Amino acid sequence: MHEYSLAHALLDGLTDHLREHPVAGRITAVHVRKGELLILSEEALAEAWRILTAGTPLAGSALRLEKVPVKVRCGSCGYEGPVKYAGEGWHFAVPILACPRCEGxxxxxxxxxxxxxxxxxxxxTG
Ligand SMILES: [Zn+2]
Known part of the structure; x- marks a missing residue:
């Protein structure tokens, strides 16, 4: 399952980090940047996290996802920044992966x- 391997990769990275930079205390939440183009089920990810962290120092911690909007770089005009969205004003906006300046x-x-x-x-404490 996609979410399961993502949770696994997060846990691996975090375990390595904690080995070098141990924290004094219980980790209650892990803050994660999630790119807008990365499609996943947050529920499935949370469930995978719960299963994978069981019995580790991260057991009981929550994943907190912060959504990161798409940013592009244009090879033709050098534009770098956010993209335009199709269906703006709708419930669901789809990022257009072309240069908003020159459409390259x-x-x-x-x-x-x-x-x-x-x-x-x-x-x-104590
Ligand atoms: Zn451009």
Whole structure:
């Protein structure tokens, strides 16, 4: 399952990070940037996270997703920034992956990632 392997990759990365930078306390939430183009079920991801973290120091922590809009770079005119959306004003807007300035081919530079950006930790006292 897609979400399962994503959760696994997050956990792997976080485990490596914590080995080098241990935290004093219980991790209550893991903050993650999720690119707009990365299609996943947040429920399935949370469920995979729950299963994978069971029995680890991350058990009971929540994943908090922060959506990252698409950003492109244009090879023709050098534009770099957000894209236009089709169906704006609708419930669901679809990013158009072309240069909004010259309509040339644009390379996606942001919007496909799933990356950990921070942790919430309950400090242990005493
Ligand atoms: Zn352009």
């Amino acid at each position: 081919r644009a390379e996606v530079i942001e919007g496909r990632e799933l990356a950990i950006i921070g942790l919430s930790v309950d400090e242990v």
